[in-house]
Amino acid sequence: xxxxxxxxxxxxxxxxxxxxxxxxxxxxxxxxxxxxxxxxxxxxxxxxxxxxxxxxxxxxxxxxxxxxxxxxxxxxxxxxxxxxxxxxxxxxxxxxxxxxxxxxxxxxxxxxxxxxxxxxxxxxxxxxxxxxxxxxxxxxxxxxxxxxxxxxxxxxxxxxxxxxxxxxxxxxxxxxxxxxxxxxxxxxxxxxxxxxxxxxxxxxxxxxxxxxxxxxxxxxxxxxxxxxxxxxxxxxxxxxxxxxxxxxxxxxxxxxxxxxxxxxxxxxxxxxxxxxxxxxxxxxxxxxxxxxxxxxxxxxxxxxxxxxxxxxxxxxxxxxxxxxxxxxxxxxxxxxxxxxxxx
Amino acid sequence: xxxxxxxxxxxxxxxxxxxxxxxxxxxxxxxxxxxxxxxxxxxxxxxxxxxxxxxxxxxxxxxxxxxxxxxxxxxxxxxxxxxxxxxxxxxxxxxxxxxxxxxxxxxxxxxxxxxxxxxxxxxxxxxxxxxxxxxxxxxxxxxxxxxxxxxxxxxxxxxxxxxxxxxxxxxxxxxxxxxxxxxxxxxxxxxxxxxxxxxxxxxxxxxxxxxxxxxxxxxxxxxxxxxxxxxxxxxxxxxxxxxxxxxxxxxxxxxxxxxxxxxxxxxxxxxxxxxxxxxxxxxxxxxxxxxxxxxxxxxxxxxxxxxxxxxxxxxxxxxxxxxxxxxxxxxxxxxxxxxxxxx
Numbered sequence: 001x002x003x004x005x006x007x008x009x010x011x012x013x014x015x016x017x018x019x020x021x022x023x024x025x026x027x028x029x030x031x032x033x034x035x036x037x038x039x040x041x042x043x044x045x046x047x048x049x050x051x052x053x054x055x056x057x058x059x060x061x062x063x064x065x066x067x068x069x070x071x072x073x074x075x076x077x078x079x080x081x082x083x084x085x086x087x088x089x090x091x092x093x094x095x096x097x098x099x100x101x102x103x104x105x106x107x108x109x110x111x112x113x114x115x116x117x118x119x120x121x122x123x124x125x126x127x128x129x130x131x132x133x134x135x136x137x138x139x140x141x142x143x144x145x146x147x148x149x150x151x152x153x154x155x156x157x158x159x160x161x162x163x164x165x166x167x168x169x170x171x172x173x174x175x176x177x178x179x180x181x182x183x184x185x186x187x188x189x190x191x192x193x194x195x196x197x198x199x200x201x202x203x204x205x206x207x208x209x210x211x212x213x214x215x216x217x218x219x220x221x222x223x224x225x226x227x228x229x230x231x232x233x234x235x236x237x238x239x240x241x242x243x244x245x246x247x248x249x250x251x252x253x254x255x256x257x258x259x260x261x262x263x264x265x266x267x268x269x270x271x272x273x274x275x276x277x278x279x280x281x282x283x284x285x286x287x288x289x290x291x292x293x294x295x296x297x298x299x300x301x302x303x304x305x306x307x308x309x310x311x312x313x314x315x316x317x318x319x320x321x322x323x324x325x326x327x328x329x330x331x332x333x334x335x336x337x338x339x340x341x342x343x
Numbered sequence: 344x345x346x347x348x349x350x351x352x353x354x355x356x357x358x359x360x361x362x363x364x365x366x367x368x369x370x371x372x373x374x375x376x377x378x379x380x381x382x383x384x385x386x387x388x389x390x391x392x393x394x395x396x397x398x399x400x401x402x403x404x405x406x407x408x409x410x411x412x413x414x415x416x417x418x419x420x421x422x423x424x425x426x427x428x429x430x431x432x433x434x435x436x437x438x439x440x441x442x443x444x445x446x447x448x449x450x451x452x453x454x455x456x457x458x459x460x461x462x463x464x465x466x467x468x469x470x471x472x473x474x475x476x477x478x479x480x481x482x483x484x485x486x487x488x489x490x491x492x493x494x495x496x497x498x499x500x501x502x503x504x505x506x507x508x509x510x511x512x513x514x515x516x517x518x519x520x521x522x523x524x525x526x527x528x529x530x531x532x533x534x535x536x537x538x539x540x541x542x543x544x545x546x547x548x549x550x551x552x553x554x555x556x557x558x559x560x561x562x563x564x565x566x567x568x569x570x571x572x573x574x575x576x577x578x579x580x581x582x583x584x585x586x587x588x589x590x591x592x593x594x595x596x597x598x599x600x601x602x603x604x605x606x607x608x609x610x611x612x613x614x615x616x617x618x619x620x621x622x623x624x625x626x627x628x629x630x631x632x633x634x635x636x637x638x639x640x641x642x643x644x645x646x647x648x649x650x651x652x653x654x655x656x657x658x659x660x661x662x663x664x665x666x667x668x669x670x671x672x673x674x675x676x677x678x679x680x681x682x683x684x685x686x
Contacts, residue, residue: 024369024370024371024372024423025369025370025371025372025373026367026368026369026370027367027368027369027370028367028368029367029368029456030368030456031445031446031452031453031456032442032445032446033446033450033532034532034535034536037535039494042493048490050490050542051542052437052542052569052594053437053569053571053572053594053595054545054572054595055595055630056594056595056627056630057623057626057627057630059500059623061490061492061496062493062496063491063493064493065493065494065495065496066493066494066495066512067491067493067494068494068531068534068535068537071535073442073535075445080367094395094396097475098475099375099416099475102374102375102418103374103375103376107376109374110374113372113373113374126474126475131469131474131475131477132440132441132442132469132474132475132536132538134474134535134536134537134538134539135538135539136491137491147391147393147404148406148410148479148480149404150385150405150406150407150408150409150410151382151408151409151410151411152408152409153404153405153408157402169409188411189376189377191411192377192380192411192414192416192477193377193475193477194411194477195475195477195478196477196478199393199394199395202397226395226396228396229396229397251395251396251399252396252397252398252399280400280402283400284399284400287398287399287400
């Protein structure tokens with residue numbers, strides 16, 4: 001039985017063990033906090049008088065002063081009974097927020113519910129500058145301008161449609177990749193999850209994720225797309241605290257000069273379908289594989305799962321939203337069980 | 344026994360009934376969705392080539408095209424057993440997000456957990472342009488510029504400190520209003536919750552809240568500060584669907600020309616402490632009372648609770664975060680019970 005078959009068997013065993021997604025959710029606690037960030041000073045700007053509400057009482061707003069910037073929002077759910085040995089952290093990709101892991105755009109349960117129901121203490125965050133983390137004045141504090149995505153951009157770039165020109169407002173006229181599992185009827189809802197992004201905030205984002213790992217202690221990190229570099233680099237900075245890495249279609253690896261730090265960390269890297277026929281994904285995957293090869297040379301043993309080879313076909317880049325999203329979650333869960341991280 | 348005493352008794356009865364905040368949380372489901380919004384078209388801008396990740400594969404990003412804008416994020420928690428007769432909607436104030444109602448800045452439980460544990464189907468949202476709702480290109484789509492708050496601004500404006508000049512980075516040197524219940528040791532954490540805001544997005548925000556009420560059906564709305572106008576105006580637009588209004592220090596009332604629409608809706612308005620000694624709050628409260636007087640003239644019966652007169656003293660503008668936040672929640676819960684909205 002090869003690794004893929006063993007994974008499949010473990011996944012089936014997990015499903016048969018009755019971890020049904022229909023079960024109610026029992027929590028010891030839930031809540032949120034912010035980590036990281038710093039203070040930044042602004043000076044030399046004129047004072048404004050602002051009426052916050054029509055007919056309201058004017059307030060003087062002095063834009064000069066000290067701002068709190070670059071913090072990161074984290075929401076947590078602590079299930080009962082707890083079965084995951086360590087907290088499980090969910091880190092989303094670019095232009096998105098922690099909403100990535102919540103309900104799917106067509107209204108099914110996402111990975112957050114799946115892992116909470118499975119008994120993992122789960123921490124879902126919004127990266128620095130995104131969502132409930134807030135964002136800072138630019139170009140004064142954040143450098144450069146934010147980037148906004150049109151409705152068609154992710155459709156064509158995330159291996160949902162057949163590349164450039166495949167998006168259409170009418171679902172029936174979308175040129176979807178044959179067999180694609182993305183719930184295209186919910187694509188419009190998905191575009192509501194998109195938030196502006198900068199490409200100049202990697203450093204504070206890394207700092208905030210590192211602080212999160214320091215705060216929660218030994219943990220498992222599940223990270224997607226843009227968070228590829230964050231997952232690998234934070235593990236390189238805190239190899240004693242990161243007990244396993246699950247990279248879901250990472251857009252890049254970590255720091256090539258520090259691959260040895262990863263050799264003792266069990267690592268699973270998951271790729272979906274249609275990679276070869278895309279204009280950018282073969283190169284993205286090649287870069288990631290090169291990084292993983294360097295980790296292997298340093299004594300590590302990262303495992304790459306190409307889902308189609310497991311018989312799980314049709315996955316877009318947004319695997320956690322695809323119609324078979326819970327099958328993919330089960331592959332990850334089974335691998336975590338195999339690592340001895342679950343009881 | 345006057346109204347205040349009756350409220351107190353009901354609150355005590357509710358506490359004695361065993362709705363302890365230490366109990367675990369059992370949910371039938373939890374999840375999120377976005378409502379509202381529209382498509383906006385941008386044209387005439389140059390195409391950019393963007394490297395999203397250091398060393399990554401460049402992607403062409405054409406900023407021209409169709410954008411999804413002005414949607415609103417909503418996260419829901421459906422408890423078991425359900426005891427509230429209708430969904431309870433939590434709407435936050437200006438420059439903030441739904442984080443307002445989650446864990447307090449010093450790590451205690453917020454109103455979200457309180458109402459979920461009490462058995463209310465609870466929907467916590469981020470207003471349009473805030474948090475996980477995302478924001479749109481400006482001045483192309485959103486008009487005007489965003490407003491950022493310095494760390495000292497809310498301290499001085501939200502009746503935590505003694506007005507202008509009362510903030511200090513060192514907690515020991517803060518000039519706090521005597522007896523204030525805001526957890527000043529968590530003030531720094533509170534400032535991490537602040538997000539940029541516009542003053543030009545009231546219309547899309549109203550539209551999104553109205554769509555939320557249409558989606559969830561008959562409901563109770565708890566709304567704070569800036570959301571004063573949103574709570575009252577949405578109730579005026581949907582008087583058949585809003586079964587009760589709880590205005591928590593609303594910064595304004597609703598539409599004076601439509602007060603009759605509110606006459607059949609049970610309404611509670613809650614104010615904290617230090618109103619009279621503040622530079623702006625006497626006028627803000629006076630405006631709200633004028634609006635409520637107009638509702639009364641039209642046949643309505645809104646109830647105003649000044650917490651200090653109930654013996655609940657020291658509340659800042661952020662009542663849901665104050666050290667006695669659950670006492671204030673109990674006043675609201677007791678009032679909802681009295682309205683027959685709980686079983």
